[in-house]
Amino acid sequence: MNVYVSDITLAVASFPLIALAITLPYLVYQYRKAGSVPWLRTFAVYSFAFYLLCAYFLVLLPLPADRSVVVPYAQTPQLVPFSFVREFLAETTFSLGDPATWLPTLRDPYVYEAVFNVLLLVPLGMYLRYYFRRTWRQTLLIGFLVTLSFETTQLTGLWGLYEHPYRLFDVDDLILNTLGAMVGFWAVGPALRVLPDIRLVALEAREAGVRASATRRALSFAIDLSLACAAAVLLGALNIAISTGSFPGGKWFGSGWLARASFAFFFGIVPIAFRGRTFGQMLLKLRIVRPNADPVRWYQILARYGLLFLFAWAPFEIAFGVGMLDVFAEGRFGWSAPLPSMEGASTTWVWLAFMALWIATLVVRAVRAKLRGAPFVMLNGVLSNTRVMTEAGVALMRKQRTVLDVDEVRALEGLIAQDGTPLSELMERAGRAVAEEVRAWVPDPAPVVVLAGAGNNGGDGWVCARALAEEGYPVTLVAPDIAERMKVEPARSTALAVFADAARNALPLRVLVAPDADVLEGALEGARAVVDAILGTGFSGEEVREPSASWIRAANRRRFEGARRAGRGRHRKRACERGDHERRGDRSLLPKAHGAPFAVAVDVPSGLSAQSGRAARPCFFADLTVTMLAFKPGLSSPAARACGTIRLASLVDIGPHLKRLRGEQDGQTRSAE
């Protein structure tokens, strides 16, 4: 037992080193991939790394001191399955009929080693299910492969580092370890109800990643600063090495000038050459842009960093003089060296006071930004009219600037159709885009409910349902009437075509026509995702008419109250009945019930006016809204929190069509005048 403890102690002792080594790459990776660094994921990653370290230490240590040592018992692999059971029965006093022998056997090495071997991979199974979202089959396979890697490492004496195996290759270990992974997989099941969904965490992180957080910017600045300092030191050393002796004073330039040149390179030339990105910013997917996300001009970059260095540097240079930086020439290091020799300490104080003031303004700005949920803007950013944004934020902001009125979207559709892409094709692309989002969320086929209205928004729903059914998802499509009786084109022909396809190819697609409340609730209960294709840009009015209203209410109930049989969440029910989740101006939304399906709205959540942004009662609450062609004005109203994350499905390159539309609009205004 002590062996285990000492291995784990060793792992604890060496983990900080590993943590240090993985932190920078982890932060960079996380910012690049997910956009921000949520604490839950970070905790999961670090604890997983720590666990793996422990596991490997337990399997491999202690290392024999001598590379050529022969450990007799480890030489012949143990290949008979379950021999530990036989040995245990043969060598211990254990007897099933005699309870007095039970307790002592627990302390028997055969038993605790077996238990240990099971426990070793229990955490792996837990991580695989919760964090990596693996199925039980994948967990079984991965658990087995990890065990196999342990055992082969032992069999080969640390891959040839030792001349002979020093630990025993044992088939029983393979069986018990793999069993442990499966135990972990099943044991974490109940916890999944309480733990936050790791995918939701990722989605939130992506959303948070649109904003360039102070940490992310500080990290990128630290990278650039390190590069500039390293280059300055290197150049300084080179300068001395090359020029010693050949010049009076032993060098070509003062190293102060080299430092300045190096800073000018990394903070001036590089971002100008790479259109607003320093190396650190490239690594962390940040960019210097104008406040409206337009590209910056070269002089704005110079102003941005010039001002920054003016604030931080100029008072310092004025106070200490240029020679101060000349560490190689002076043979002294750091700015503390000349302090005693200052002609009067007053300049030092001036500089320190200036720095303190500047840092204080930074802190105030940071706190204010945090409180208001606004981006953190530094004074040099204000003066140079530049901001640092994430690439995702820049892309989003540029797209969002093209906000089209609902009428304009309709006109645009007409122009696109004239140019050869009919509305039915747009509908096909729209439905598939929504299906893609559902699949990204629910990667393995699982029940999905599509609520499809009578208009073209419903048509998108039909396409989405077919796309998912083609991938094996059991889809329930809820429609107000049979497809033949739909009136709007191309929704009608699309629905008919989907219906025919489903029958011909035996797709797992079931259509419920005007189901009663119980049937609908039953369908929603088992769903992993629900698609709202009831009402889109064609919705108008203060109230939603039936049956759409009941459908929206049923979906919202499932979302906020949980499943009807769960018996929990009575308080939620009351809150829901009071309409807490719908109240306008109420900033915090009721949290989702556990196990509630992922809710995707097509184009706009049903009940929300895409034009005015007013939410009718009821209004569908979505996690994600996939809006078609362009952003609409209503999507940025306060009521638009019903949208969840908003994603744009471009469907076509609208640039040229938009130009034509705007041209035509101008022509009309002029002729009207």
Ligand SMILES: NC(=O)C1=CN([C@@H]2O[C@H](COP(=O)(O)OP(=O)(O)OC[C@H]3O[C@@H](n4cnc5c(N)ncnc54)[C@H](O)[C@@H]3O)[C@@H](O)[C@H]2O)[C@@H](O)CC1
């Ligand atoms: N913009 C685009 O490029 C595309 C748009 N398409 C979809 O088409 C949608 C627009 O289609 P439609 O113009 O047919 O309109 P919708 O399908 O959005 O809505 C029309 C239906 O809503 C009903 N309705 C209106 N007000 C109501 C109320 N107060 N209560 C209950 N029902 C009400 C109408 O009776 C009609 O059945 C878009 O939202 C989008 O999803 C896609 O099919 C293709 C591409």
Ligand SMILES: [K+]
């Ligand atoms: K909708």
